[in-house]
Amino acid sequence: MKITEIKVIIASPGRNFVTVKIMTDEGLYGIGDATVNGRELAVAAYLTEHVCPILIGRDPQMIEDIWQYLYKGAYWRRGPITMAAISGIDIALWDIKAKAANMPLYQLLGGASRDKMLIYQHAGGLTIEETVEGVIALREKGLEAIRAQVSIPGLPPIYGTGPNVDQLTAGMVQARPVEEVWATHKYLPLIPKLFERLRDAVGWDLHLLHDTHHRLTPIEAARLGRDLEPYRLFWLEDPVPAELQEGFRLIRQHTTTPIALGEVFNTIWDCEKLISEQLIDYIRVTSVHAGGVTGLRRILDFASIYHVKSACHGPMDISPVAMGANVHVDRWVPNFGIQEFSGYLEATHEMFPHSWYQQGGYLYSGEAIGHGVDIDEKIAAKHPYVQAYLPVARGTDGTMGSW
Ligand code: EZ4
Numbered sequence: 001m002k003i004t005e006i007k008v009i010i011a012s013p014g015r016n017f018v019t020v021k022i023m024t025d026e027g028l029y030g031i032g033d034a035t036v037n038g039r040e041l042a043v044a045a046y047l048t049e050h051v052c053p054i055l056i057g058r059d060p061q062m063i064e065d066i067w068q069y070l071y072k073g074a075y076w077r078r079g080p081i082t083m084a085a086i087s088g089i090d091i092a093l094w095d096i097k098a099k100a101a102n103m104p105l106y107q108l109l110g111g112a113s114r115d116k117m118l119i120y121q122h123a124g125g126l127t128i129e130e131t132v133e134g135v136i137a138l139r140e141k142g143l144e145a146i147r148a149q150v151s152i153p154g155l156p157p158i159y160g161t162g163p164n165v166d167q168l169t170a171g172m173v174q175a176r177p178v179e180e181v182w183a184t185h186k187y188l189p190l191i192p193k194l195f196e197r198l199r200d201a202v203g204w205d206l207h208l209l210h211d212t213h214h215r216l217t218p219i220e221a222a223r224l225g226r227d228l229e230p231y232r233l234f235w236l237e238d239p240v241p242a243e244l245q246e247g248f249r250l251i252r253q254h255t256t257t258p259i260a261l262g263e264v265f266n267t268i269w270d271c272e273k274l275i276s277e278q279l280i281d282y283i284r285v286t287s288v289h290a291g292g293v294t295g296l297r298r299i300l301d302f303a304s305i306y307h308v309k310s311a312c313h314g315p316m317d318i319s320p321v322a323m324g325a326n327v328h329v330d331r332w333v334p335n336f337g338i339q340e341f342s343g344y345l346e347a348t349h350e351m352f353p354h355s356w357y358q359q360g361g362y363l364y365s366g367e368a369i370g371h372g373v374d375i376d377e378k379i380a381a382k383h384p385y386v387q388a389y390l391p392v393a394r395g396t397d398g399t400m401g402s403w
């Protein structure tokens, strides 16, 4: 089998997505996701200028060799743009291999370890009461795990603390990033109050999660984790930026609140210490950013020997193609923890027909061959790229913050 053509499709059915379509001389094709939210065109150029031309004529069945060729062969290793490009190609190649084998992807990976995948969705509000209502509404839809966020009184609502900004900004043109305001000293005492109120309202059966979006220092995160212990969170997500992996030792020394991390990680080297020293409980790498099915599987297998569970990142800005790849890996992976699933806008569902589906608090892979997700190129052509960015966060004095 030979690769004859690779298309890079940029389309914005409410959000921007970069999709790879690999065609072969045997008529089989594969679909991959290469989206990096806010930097989409850089990955598209990396693919069209530097990756697609050197893959024409190669055997698409040599997935591992192509992965190594693109990773080692670039000389400039790692990084989100390079790794998203590799991921897009890799996901498409696994799709082709599974189609050639006439199997759903999870079968090729080793077969099902479970029938359905536990998911978590997001509830947020301007006030604690609004968030409580949001959590109750999701529970009524059958969700068993819910991430709860609340805005800080006196500050404007910001990404990841208030209502779902992903939903609110869908399709909006942004010439530059929105600048948001952050104040740690107001946030830290607020969040335990949210979860105290939530446990009163929903009891103890529901899994509750919280995302800090990398905004704290280790000692602040240690304090928050300790203050949240009475409410038994499923996890505290992204408490601290992780360039300094050993920073997480400090958090670990002080709290038993489980820690989840890794939605921005690209390779095993971003989390090798976090995993091998058991500084986290859930690793949140995802197919589109961590090297496709090949990269994801390698990291999750490594994590399994350290009691670290999987929790693939799954927001709206990861396309239904990456979600399909994640769900097949989730179905196989022995150390599965949970799958994030923010849901998609209707236009996104239409553009990417998919065999995976949600029912209540779970995702199901479906039994289509390959990863079971396609792209409707005619619909894609109707949704051109829309310039958009993630917001940035500044302290009340203007200092740029992490998030
Ligand atoms: O901020 O996907 O857990 N999910 C998240 C997401 C991320 C965005 C970044 O593009 O934290 O909302």
Ligand code: CO
Residues within 6 Å of the ligand: 211, 213, 237, 238, 263
């Ligand atoms: Co997150």
